[in-house]
Amino acid sequence: MLLCAVLAGALLFLDHRYTWMDQVRAEASTLVAPIQWLVSLPAEGFSWASMTFSTQRSLVEENRSLREQLVLLSQRAQRMESVSAENARLRALLKATPRDEIPYLTAELMMLDNDPFIQQMIVNRGAREGVYVGQPVIDASGVVGQVISVSRYTSRVLMISDPSHGVPVQIVRNGLRFIVQGGGGPEGLVVQNVPNNADIREGDLLVTSGLGGGFPQGYPVATVVSVQQNPNGPFARVEAQSSAQLDRSRQYLLLFARDAIAAHELVPLNQEALDAAIRVASVAQAGD
Template structure:
């Protein structure tokens, strides 16, 4: 079978011819003065070949840089993501600390009589018994805590100390069904007794005649009777007045000012006659029924 195209010169012959042609061109470029006008045309012819010869190297460099840049970007993105998580956690912690500082500031700035010593304490545990509303605090005899000591939060009266150990103490909340606190109505100074209902959001006034001047929205303050709680501190606000002539007494329901379902930091009060160093002094008259 005859090939379509005749075989050309051998490869070695072609290479030798190209080398000789290159020497001839170099000689003419060096010796012939008019060859300068031909050189631009020759460069234009050779330029595509130079670009083609350099293309693999440039492509390899570009690919390497692209891969390196992508790898660096991925690594930097991972670092930024980790930094974001760390910073976000710090922001959340700072917000938590800010809220805690606000609570403590509200406690310390609460309207206390100047002759009362006060100490901030933290809730360690909450009584799980649904029929008993009690808390455990991280202050005890070593801090001068005594039985019957009043306990407040930034909003009002929380309860009183009923048991004391060396480093802890137990608080009976005002809503416990065994607790009672003498109160007076801020509007007209009418006195009554607020007793615990067993619900953290409800107190009831005991033995109130139907003719007593009590209205919804009235503020109940501690009256100071019984010498357990100091006078004039917020206790609760009347939310309901139910007067049924078929019953001997009106039913008065009030909501405590203290946030009893979410307390964490509390204030312990020492009346002027009861200093923290008086660790063995007999407790004052009980306010527990």
């Protein structure tokens, strides 16, 4: 036990003083990747068995539910088509540059960290697929977190519910910008430094603001669930619930947003678009 304690202390000292320990950690993660894969086999086997031996009735009910969702999503897609067409016409009017789609990589959950004070997980994609540190991770409902370390075959993701993680967000309703920090639970989040007189309400949707370059703009992060004024201080306590299914999702998307954000920041101001906007504003003012 004493030998293990001395060895752990030495490793902590080396990790703190020398950057080459990052490469050692990555190689060690590569070596234990087969063990992580073996540990995940029982869960995958149970999922396969439950799918294989499911009853016909459950399959019929699931099929009916999926058909209803398909109809709903088709209706939403039709509305989005009209909105996208209108947006394209407005951008053509202003001669603005169309926004490019952000490339992504699918990933699956392999393992969750057992430490109750750390909200981290390991996914089955690594440096071999081009994953990089700081890469945003989302699921079907919203932002999940960011990649914090990468080995050849796997990556470690810090979830937004971790107390050490912060996301720049803005309110969809009015555009106010804040920082959302993890609350340590599976879904609980805290909106930091909200003034008592700020226009924030229960039910407000918080999306990524795009500031800081970590996350692209417009992805759902959380919904405000509680706003408590603080009569003894300048800031209110605002709690939010994560939009992502942090305690249930197993499939994720890793967004290659770094190049897209850099390209967007390098786009120069379009003078023709600025002149067109001034002309449109002048016509609207003359009509009033």
